[in-house]
Amino acid sequence: MESLSAKIESLKKEIAATTVAGSEELEAFRIKYLGTKGLLKQIMGEMKNVPAEQKKEAGQLLNEFKTFVENHFEQMASGLNDADSSDVNQLDVTLPGNSFPLGTRHPISIIHNKIVAIFQRLGFSVAEGPEIEDDWHNFTALNLPENHPARDMQDTFYISQNPDWLLRTHTSSVQIREMMKKELPLRIICPGRVYRNETISARAHCFFNQVEGLYIAENVSFADLKQTLYFFVKEMFGNDVQVRFRPSYFPFTEPSAEMDISCLICKGEGCSVCKKTGWVEILGCGMVHPKVLDNCGIDSEKYTGFAFGMGIERITMLTYQVKDLRLFSENDVRFLRQFTSAV
Ligand code: DAH
Numbered sequence: 620m621e622s623l624s625a626k627i628e629s630l631k632k633e634i635a636a637t638t639v640a641g642s643e644e645l646e647a648f649r650i651k652y653l654g655t656k657g658l659l660k661q662i663m664g665e666m667k668n669v670p671a672e673q674k675k676e677a678g679q680l681l682n683e684f685k686t687f688v689e690n691h692f693e694q695m696a697s698g699l700n701d702a703d704s705s706d707v708n709q710l711d712v713t714l715p716g717n718s719f720p721l722g723t724r725h726p727i728s729i730i731h732n733k734i735v736a737i738f739q740r741l742g743f744s745v746a747e748g749p750e751i752e753d754d755w756h757n758f759t760a761l762n763l764p765e766n767h768p769a770r771d772m773q774d775t776f777y778i779s780q781n782p783d784w785l786l787r788t789h790t791s792s793v794q795i796r797e798m799m800k801k802e803l804p805l806r807i808i809c810p811g812r813v814y815r816n817e818t819i820s821a822r823a824h825c826f827f828n829q830v831e832g833l834y835i836a837e838n839v840s841f842a843d844l845k846q847t848l849y850f851f852v853k854e855m856f857g858n859d860v861q862v863r864f865r866p867s868y869f870p871f872t873e874p875s876a877e878m879d880i881s882c883l884i885c886k887g888e889g890c891s892v893c894k895k896t897g898w899v900e901i902l903g904c905g906m907v908h909p910k911v912l913d914n915c916g917i918d919s920e921k922y923t924g925f926a927f928g929m930g931i932e933r934i935t936m937l938t939y940q941v942k943d944l945r946l947f948s949e950n951d952v953r954f955l956r957q958f959t960s961a962v
Pocket of ligand 1 (some may be wrong): 762788790791831832845859869872902903904905926927929
């Protein structure tokens with residue numbers, strides 16, 4: 620009896636000092652003390668050696684010990700659960716959440732969409748053509764026969780496998796493709812990428828985007844061209860912008876003109892963007908040359924038409940006051956995420 624109570628006392632001390640760091644250690648504790656072959660069972664087994672008159676007292680001691688071990692087990696188990704749930708309590712709801720950055724449209728796409736939407740309101744539909752063109756669609760049909768000096772205006776990338784193939788230097792080639800379909804009247808705009816063999820700088824690039832416009836029907840006049848472009852400028856830049864036409868030369872139009880708008884930056888006062896003139900050129904245009912109509916099998920006695928072509932980069936630079944053309948193709952997100960648009 621003496622030895623039994625001494626044993627229990629020392630086990631109690633050992634158990635009271637036991638802690639567990641996880642569910643595996645807790646299970647090991649349970650097996651050691653409370654399991655079917657555990658210490659509690661062993662000590663219970665010693666009851667048979669206790670003299671009969673001491674059995675009652677020994678029984679009480681053992682029951683008390685059993686409750687002690689079980690309590691300690693429960694305590695440690697709930698301590699582990701608390702630790703688990705305290706992970707949840709450690710969630711700091713005041714921290715900023717994970718951000719999922721939304722992309723923004725490229726500024727060229729924004730302006731492209733805006734230009735397209737304006738002309739669609741006037742009844743123009745969108746036509747597209749291939750970026751790899753043949754000489755005939757890009758030059759010859761547009762009244763730039765071989766050795767024509769105007770071919771030098773556009774430094775061309777030729778495709779080495781076939782000297783007749785090239786990267787289109789302008790979207791005017793799409794005019795030809797559409798006119799060849801001979802579905803008249805024809806009222807189209809042709810947006811797309813074009814290529815020129817230019818040294819890359821803040822003002823020039825080897826690829827850029829144009830929007831071509833073409834209207835062919837009976838009795839189309841230069842007045843129709845001017846009204847169409849006036850409408851475009853007002854929609855694009857607002858009512859305060861001034862417009863002027865200057866005579867110019869393009870082989871595929873006669874007469875030809877270039878259109879300037881009053882400088883958006885200095886409002887016509889004169890600044891570095893407009894080279895102190897107060898005006899910036901935004902497009903070339905004219906009446907479709909009868910030879911071009913003939914080349915496409917359209918009766919130039921019956922039909923007339925106007926055409927125009929503008930650079931999307933140029934209009935984007937004016938709209939957002941971007942000073943370097945290279946920014947559009949460098950994909951620097953610090954630049955790109957400044958632009959927002961509804962379209
Ligand atoms: N194709 C010309 C260029 O790339 C732009 C142009 C000028 C297009 C006059 C036209 C036009 O349709 O009439 O510089």
